[in-house]
Amino acid sequence: MAASSSRKLRRFVIGFWAFNLCLGLLVTAAWLWKNPAARALIISPTPIPTGTDPPTATASFVPTATFTLTATAVPSDTPTPTLTPTPTSTPIPFSEGPIVIGTSVEGRPLEVYRFGTGATERLIVAGMHGGAEYNTIQLADELIAYLGDHPEIVPPEVTLYILRALNPDGAARSHDYLGRTNANLVDLNRNWPANWQKSWNPTGCWTLTYVSAGSGPASEPETQALMAFIQAHHFDGLINYHSAALGIFPGGIPISEASKRLAEAVAAVSTYPYPPINTGCEYTGGMVDWTANQGIPSLDVELTDHTDTDFEMNLKVLQVFLNWKQ
């Protein structure tokens, strides 16, 4: 290749690009001439305070709202939920029952009803002689129904328990003298560990049928269940209803002074004889003698006959019993 042609080509390339550059400059100058804003940007990069408008850029520095957000984000008021655990103490209902405290020889439930929630505990036991004294069970049921309708008669410091039938087997067998004993032919009021005797002089005592004192003190499941129930509580008053006619027997060997005072209080609102009628019977293994020996003021109270519950009178007895203080 000749050197002269190479020079020509180089000159042509240089001239071509020089022409392009000049043309570009001219086009740019013309565009700037027609766009003053673009021209101003290039000549002075700092923004020109055009007109009287304030520098609106300062508005972007007013994000005060974002600072208040952080203030509300402090949940310092939330500790209040610590007060809600109060409903953990569920109130004890006024009454409850039947509470089964054991079973009879034949498997019948021994049912207790509770009324009130006070610390002073009182106990009424009925139906110890089953069907022979069925009106004591009827009285217990009447008192249970009345207490359900009139909870206000139970003082707030008192809890009353009623065992409606200690001898349900006898009550199921017969509603006469044949229903006195439990299914083992035991007289449950001869079965307690208070002067318990296997046999006794029958003079002046109940002798219509054969009755046993049990194979030993507290041999019967009915006696054992009630003993355990009494020992699991702190009773300071007990009435054991029987029938009929002999009156009010304070418990204890010897008879306790507190039982005598309770007997006087009950006698004051009833026609039941006190001191009780003495038939000359030797009482052995009696429940109220055992409970009074445990320090519980205790009474046997005998209804007037074998049919009436003496309800109105026993309502007065109940009110005296609930409000009595040792």
Ligand SMILES: [Zn+2]
């Ligand atoms: Zn009796």
